[in-house]
Amino acid sequence: MRDRQREDTPVAGNLPLELDAFVGRTAELAGLTEALGETRLVTVTGVGGVGKSRLAARAASRCAPSDGVWRVELAPVRDPACVDHAVVAALGLTDHTTRPARETLLSHLAERQLLLLLDGFEHLVDACAELVTELLCRAPGLKVLAVGRRPLSVQGEKLLPLTPLAEDEAVELFAARAALHGIQVAGDDDVRELCRRLDGIPLAVELAAGRLRALSPGQLLVRLDDRFRLLTRAGGDSPWRHRTLRTAIGWSHELCTPEERLLWARLSVFAGRFDLEAVEYVCSGHGLHADDVLDVLSELLAQSVVSREETDSGVRYRMLDTVRAYGADWLAATGDAERLRRRHRDWYLGLATWCELDWFSPRQAELAARVEAELPNLRSALEHCLSEPEEAHLGQLLAGSLWFCWAGCGRLSEGRHWLDQAVQLHSGHEQSRLKALWVLGYVAVLQGDTLAALAALHECREEAELSANPTATAYAEHRTGCLALVSDDMPRAETLLRSALARYQEIGELNSNVLMGQVELAMARAFQGDLEEAEVLCEDVHRVCEDHGERWARSYALYVLAYAAWREGDQGRARELLTDCLAAAHSFRDLLGSVLTVELLALVTATEGDAAEAAVLQGSADRMWPPVGLPLFGSAYFNAPHELCEAMTRERLGDERYEECVRAGALLDREAAVGRALRLGRPTATALEALPAPREPLRHSKVTLDMHEPAASPTRKGGETAG
Incomplete structure (x- = not known):
């Protein structure tokens, strides 16, 4: 794993884009980056709000493992049994089999060079420690960067406790965040004293900066002094920095209007991100009118209690876990939880x-x-x-x-x-x-x-x-x-x-399920030799899907129509239908639809005369099957196109070259395989590039196979079930 890469170079994976400036932490960033280069498990610890997640994300973005950096947000996960599923989801994995999510992870990570960033694990320490231990033992190319308030306490863990910002860095952060609100502040005595009082905790500093629209730094300092005197009289056994943060959050909470405090508390019921519609429904009523929710939410945004993010599904909001936990305490105190x-x-x-x-x-x-x-x-x-x-x-x-x-x-x-x-x-x-x-x-x-x-x-x-x-x-x-x-x-x-x-x-x-039933009936008829009824059934499905804009069931109807077109000798139409089918299936992360389509595309490609490319597609399909399950369901009917394609291409290429092409196809990951099948791009350098691709038609092939009379016991090479 390389230690650094240019900060303006995109990193493979799912790290979020930074929406505001990263301030300070030069030494800590260098130390964490160095640790990631030397150690397979690094855990950043520290009090809530000290900036662990931000530092970890910045350090991770400077690493460049070949298979990317993948962040898993664990704060919203409450059930330890869901930890593995959360990691599977963050990695964008799809698995149709009955194997546990842990096995899916192990299979995916076994041969990859990858950095996994586990953020906010402290309430799931036992589950995460067990997961990390097994993953690191069985995936030699994996590194883990964990972020939490306590260590994982597993063998090989390198700890990097994160302390608050130095005074100058805290002042710099305060000024940077004030500028986001259009307010310019200098590092005067009030600002410096305010940052000292806040103990240099970034979250506390940002909450204070969010108040500058209404209060000057001097006024903020006076109010904070009052809050700290109250805390000192109250005493308590918690660590000082924990009390500092609680005080800063509580002080910000006290400065909120009653409606803002009420919304803050109610927002704590959300796990992870949420949108405005959900907030308006869940949080309105009993003292907060639905028409006022947006204005109150906007005030919490301005005060840095809530943050706004642009996502693929639109504008969404979130609260840092520390802020959410404070709101949850207040919600419980109201009896309204x-x-x-x-x-x-x-x-x-x-x-x-x-x-x-x-x-x-x-x-x-x-x-x-x-x-x-x-x-x-x-x-x-x-x-x-x-x-x-x-x-x-x-x-x-x-x-x-x-x-x-x-x-x-x-x-x-x-x-x-x-x-x-x-x-x-x-x-x-x-x-x-x-x-x-x-x-x-x-x-x-x-x-x-x-x-x-x-x-x-x-x-x-x-x-x-x-x-x-x-x-x-x-x-x-x-x-x-x-x-x-x-x-x-x-x-x-x-x-x-x-x-x-x-x-x-x-x-x-009438819905997608019903249409899938009609497609499945068409498959049964096609496999029994009645292509005419199969086509009628799927043309009807296609028409209904077009009328309703449905794409998922439509993709399976296209698969059956392509199968019929291939049987009838219309390879051009078969390829056109399969290309459309594969694009739709892949967009839905439908592995079954994708791999079935690639299998049939391989047969069409062989029939068109490109035996080497057909074998490559078969190899890529072989790699796609394990997370789906038993290849082609172990079905003689579904397996027949594969058997025919293999027989045709082996006869044309010879066993040695056929196996070479299959191995080259198996090097392609799902994105590369689908892109190749769709002719959207070609894989990066592999043994495949050296393979010639003869396109002589297979006019003299002696291979024939009656598709509706399959062999009793089909065999598949490399087709072990993952279930």
Whole structure:
């Protein structure tokens, strides 16, 4: 891992952009950067508000591991069982299998050179210490930079305690932040004394600077003196700097208007970032009118209590954990905490319900980004519901309503975590539990967990029929048909899927799930040789998707249409359809749709005459399968295109060159593989660049394979299951 890189050079990973100037800390920054070059685990410790996160992010940005710097915000995570999922999410990983999130991390990190920044772990020390120990032992190219108020206390940890700013640096920071408010201050005696009184703690200094619109430095100093005298009389056993920060935050709190203090306290119910709409719903009422929320929030922004960020899902706000914790104490003191938690739960349950309904629309990409941004708050709402017996049905409904996130946006593993918990609870609200059951069955099907899928879907079907719930009956039957499809029982799949589609029509159900049922029926017909009906079914799906702006189910319809086009000898149309299909699947982080498409693109490429490129695509698909599950479901029908492609390209290239091309493809990560398949770019230097790419048509190939009469026991090279 190189120690430094130019500060204006983008760093691979997910470090946020700095929106204001980084002031001081020259020696500390050099020391931390040096430590990262020499040690695999460095922990920055210090009191809240001392600037640990900012220093760590700046030091991390000066490192340049080949696979990037990835920051994991752990402050919003409350359940230790969710730590691994939070790291998986921060790394942007997708895993469809039943393997634990820890195994996903180990598999991803095993051969990578990467810096992992774990920020705000102090309330999860045991879980984080265990995770870091195992990751460092099994991923030799990994380095970890941990940030918290206490050490992880694991072997090999190098500690860098962070002290407050020196006086000159504190004065410089005060002046820099004052300038953001259009106020120029000099380093006069009042400013210096104020920074001394604040003990050089950056958060305290920034809170003070946020008050300059109303008070001069001298007035701030007088008010702070009063606050410190009160603290001294009160005594206390806490460390002085902890009391200094609490005093500075409390002093800033006292300077707030009643409405500002009320909003500050109520904002503490949010986990991580939040948007204005959520604030207006959750925090209004009981002394704070909804129409006034924006003005009050703007004042908290001006005072540095709240910060504003631009994200892919729009403008969002956040509070530093220290400030949030202070607000949480006040909220508890008001006796209003439980009501606010219920308001928070209601908002995010409503958000999930709205997103589920709106998924069948042109806004799918927007919704995927929105749910991604809201995951910390959705997790918090799920934890709250599933830990309260009287709210279990709301947790079941929330976990079930997020099916599009679990199945459509590459979060099957986390979805399984919540759904397994939800269905264990008997809430007395059968409809909510039935929804969680069929979604659990769906997730288990996609993970290749046949026994769990059958158990959940069978229970859902039985309970739905007993309670005369036609919607749950239809979904259970549909997903059982999907399981039959990937298990090679095409007649049963066709029977169940036709029946489920009839039920959907009878109850007036039309959404992405219903369209996927129609696509799955088309697959069953295509695999049995009826390309004509398969095309009719998918053309209808395509038309409905175009009418509604739906892209996710549409991508699977394009896959079947491309398969039919290939069978009919129209390679140009097949490639056009697959390119469109792959672009959509990749944008949703849908690994299953992506890898199926790359497999079929390899066959189309071989048929067009480019055997070397086809073998490269097969190699890239082989690398993509482990986080999806059993390659091509272990299905003879789904496997047949791969077998045919391999036979064609081996005959054209010979075994040695074929394997060489496959190995070259396996060097491509998912982004590079998809980019190559879409012809958007080529991989960086690999053995692939030396390979010639003959394009003579395979006119004389002796290989034939009847696609609707697959071999009984297909084999795959390099196709071990990761489940």
